Amino acid sequence: MQITRAAEYGVLGLTALARRPLGEVVMIDTLCAEEDIPRSFLGKILQSLNRAGIVRSARGSGGGFCLAKEPSEISALEIIEAIEGPISLQRCLDEDLGCEHSTGCALCSLLAVAQDRVKDVFRTTSLSDLTGRHIPNGLVRQARDRHRESESTPPVEAADTVTSTWTIN
Amino acid sequence: MQITRAAEYGVLGLTALARRPLGEVVMIDTLCAEEDIPRSFLGKILQSLNRAGIVRSARGSGGGFCLAKEPSEISALEIIEAIEGPISLQRCLDEDLGCEHSTGCALCSLLAVAQDRVKDVFRTTSLSDLTGRHIPNGLVRQARDRHRESESTPPVEAADTVTSTWTIN
DNA sequence: CTCAAACCGGACTGAAATGATCCGGAAAAG
DNA sequence: CTTTTCCGGATCATTTCAGTCCGGTTTGAG
Ligand code: FES
Ligand code: FES
Helix, strand or coil: CCCCHHHHHHHHHHHHHHCCCCCCCECHHHHHHHHCCCHHHHHHHHHHHHHCCCEEEECCCCCEEEECCCHHHCEHHHHHHHHHCCCCCCHHHCCCCCCCCECCCHHHHHHHHHHHHHHHHHHCCEHHHHHCCCCEHHHHHHHHHHHHHCCCCCCCCCHHHCCCCCCCC | CCCCHHHHHHHHHHHHHHCCCCCCCECHHHHHHHHCCCHHHHHHHHHHHHHCCCEEEECCCCCEEEECCCHHHCEHHHHHHHHHCCCCCCHHHCCCCCCCCECCCHHHHHHHHHHHHHHHHHHCCEHHHHHCCCCEHHHHHHHHHHHHHHHHCCCCCCHHHCCCCCCCC
8 A cells, every 4th residue: 555666756857857947957866866766776767667658768978868848748657657657446346357256346336436546645645745844864964064064155045944744625 | 556465365264254144153164255356465454454353353263253333334544444454555654663765755745645535435335335246156166056056956054155144143 | 089977777686575375273153 | 241343442463655876877078
């Protein structure tokens, strides 16, 4: 009943991309450093997102990844399903072969409803909804390190001034 | 992102109990036959449900299980959480230690909303809601077998129609 | 043209969760 | 005292998860 780490990392990695101007190409290493994600794992995940048309990749020197569309055009559902495959709360809801338990199964009906609710939440949340309020620890640490390194440089805007609360209508 | 088989079997087993008058004691074997569930697995699951106060067990000959409350008083959420533990769509929502990613994490907020929706659906569905339209394959097969048998042999007093007359206090 | 930078993608691995079984033990009925 | 039935801990096989590795391919710079 849990989202996988791959999906978690995927969403987080994309917020890092979405924090930049659309089209800016960023290397995996940069994204990993910002979001504290194992590098080779994020590589794999970005491959899936590339195949799904959510990011675009560029090889060779100067290469990396950028978003393929506006963050507001990318739903959390797209992202998660690109990584984990279709969301399904139960094997019987997987759209291929029915279950052995019963023809008009009450359990399946219940789980189908729950599954729809989840997908609704994910579908109606875009990447841009996720980007604003999220300040990854990786970035915070980088800012701190920069500050400690040269006392002359003023610190970046404090992370804890962000106070927005979550609402989904 | 899936419910476990244990939870699935648990709900199904309880619908089998709920199909009977409250307080009727049924053996594991009977439930397994009706719902097509591996016997020793259902045994384990019923232990959890017993500890959670959803069913009551009776040992010794004539023993078995019965519901501890009215089916309308048992929510799907209760059942599932008794078996799987608290529902959580992500480790950061597990109510103990926060996550390493970020203090005001957007992903967690999103998943918290989705999780609430799921729990709402489960909470507002009772066992009696599930019982009505569910006709397990096990029962269907038993009916078919009885019918086929009675074509060749005179009808015998069906053993499984005998209802015990006592209840667990 | 050559080389280094960067992603591609399949094979692989260790660890954990899942699905299920087994068996000795305890309680209740007869 | 014996049978029946559940208890509960140990055990086990399989699958999934989380993550790594490495040779291959593409690209750009010099
Ligand atoms: S049909 Fe498979 S559990 Fe409902
Ligand atoms: S704090 Fe853990 S993913 Fe949000």
